[in-house]
């Protein structure tokens with residue numbers, strides 16, 4: 001028996017042909033034509049099936065069929081295969097239903113409504129129509145995806161509409177197979193419906209499992225959580241909330257908010273007050289209650305925190321951060337000393353703390369740079385963020401890079417799986433303290449410059465640039481200006497770092513602080529009330545403390561260890577080897593010692609060598625020797641400055657003259673070391689350069 005299918009488009013023809021082949025399984029010989037791609041001159045068949053009424057009308061105008069030809073005009077419906085995707089769309093969502101013609105779009109909407117899709121608002125649209133505004137975010141189309149406007153990203157293609165059951169029944173009826181086959185066909189439909197139902201059951205199970213997980217997570221929260229809607233029904237109440245509000249667990253039965261809240265004050269706050277956060281006394285406990293209203297769904301989420309427990313856990317977090325070194329332990333109040341110099345430092349530091357400027361701290365070792373960095377962080381608006389300290393002198397170049405900037409997986413041999421987050425990212429929202437900044441290589445200097453300029457980092461081995469929000473405080477005990485002039489430190493980086501600048505005076509320049517500091521260190525180490533003998537006080541005040549406060553702290557620790565009575569006397573002093581620079585000689589030394597820049601030290605040292613060997617120390621020969629020396633020591637590869645110049649040598653010699661260490665010469669013989677210069681060299685125990 002021969003059936004001819006006549007459709008409008010080739011796509012519909014193919015889909016309906018496939019449906020008939022699948023359904024009738026060789027029962028009929030089926031031929032299909034589409035108006036779009038051409039019809040035969042005459043059509044002879046036992047039955048002609050039109051894909052729609054429009055097609056039937058168009059064909060009858062062409063007079064292709066003989067009179068009395070048996071015909072069925074199909075009623076088409078949405079295929080069930082993709083229906084679950086339609087059902088998943090959010091309730092009330094506006095959807096554009098896209099078809100080639102407005103009538104077919106309307107038909108598709110009708111078909112969807114007939115099978116019970118009534119939770120979404122469907123707007124019919126075909127390319128001949130203007131687009132509705134605002135444009136819906138989702139489109140549904142029966143196999144016409146290419147017509148969907150490009151602005152719509154979510155498209156649910158439900159496939160071309162197929163024959164509904166009444167059409168299949170009509171075909172069977174017209175061909176005389178109804179009696180024999182209708183049962184088998186209705187069973188086929190039933191199977192599809194069962195398949196649909198089992199798909200729905202699967203999604204239901206998935207949702208159940210998800211809900212279960214979610215409840216576990218919500219119950220596991222340390223805070224109480226409650227959600228209620230506009231009508232006052234509570235949909236979420238986790239275990240902690242039950243515990244804080246003393247509500248028994250009644251399974252899944254809905255709870256009315258008013259029945260749940262025994263405290264009138266809490267009820268009033270949740271339902272009537274404008275403020276969003278309040279501490280209330282509930283069952284003799286201080287509870288912080290926060291409410292957040294979602295204006296879209298008009299649901300209110302309530303977070304309940306036990307104030308005491310929160311403080312305790314906050315302290316635990318602080319302890320944790322401290323253990324990991326991410327916590328700034330000092331504030332300005334921890335800085336001992338009332339000297340004018342220290343007061344000035346504190347005043348400037350407080351001002352800089354309030355800004356977000358990069359700060360460079362310069363001062364000799366042990367003068368309290370790290371304490372100031374920590375205090376700046378604690379007094380800054382970032383005080384709640386992390387504080388990370390990195391000491392460059394202790395790290396190799398490679399380690400500095402990977403620690404600071406992190407790395408991607410496989411960036412180098414031994415790189416950790418999954419990569420590693422760098423310290424800049426870990427310090428997000430806080431402050432990073434870069435100690436001994438003068439020790440970093442040219443390569444790290446360049447990368448750091450980028451961080452300061454762009455506030456961005458690129459992990460080692462990565463291609464993706466990441467923004468960071470970190471304040472930088474750097475410190476050095478070196479003369480960075482001298483390093484810049486020698487090309488060892490980048491000038492641009494130096495000025496970027498020096499946005500905010502603080503010089504920490506050495507202890508010998510703020511002698512008023514020595515005794516209060518000593519007393520502080522004593523009180524830190526012992527509960528005994530110990531007195532310092534006058535001679536000890538004098539000796540302390542007269543010493544020039546090259547190791548600064550750290551050296552003073554060490555001295556106090558030593559004396560406390562050896563002293564037995566109530567007095568600390570000169571007897572408890574360690575011998576001179578304990579001190580970094582001959583204590584006994586400096587006991588009598590009234591004048592402050594001389595401090596040199598690295599360049600001055602180098603030149604003085606070279607002159608001492610020449611002096612010993614009886615060689616000339618004219619500017620020209622010094623410059624030549626300095627260059628040779630630099631060649632031998634290996635010049636920094638990233639050096640931007642020219643080698644030692646006559647001008648530099650002249651400046652350095654000028655400095656040494658000013659400090660009384662050399663005497664300027666006139667002829668080629670050049671400058672000479674003074675008595676003081678010779679003594680300095682001896683005291684410093686130079687071994688030659």
Ligand SMILES: Nc1ncnc2c1ncn2[C@@H]1O[C@H](COP(=O)(O)OP(=O)(O)OP(=O)(O)O)[C@@H](O)[C@H]1O
Nearest residue numbers: 334335336364365366367368369370371477549550
């Ligand atoms: N004003 C102060 N009051 C109390 N203690 C201080 C003070 N200044 C420094 N200290 C103590 O002295 C020691 C050295 O201080 P800190 O580490 O801050 O110095 P630094 O300049 O960063 O040293 P370095 O350059 O060697 O890293 C620390 O134990 C610190 O607690």
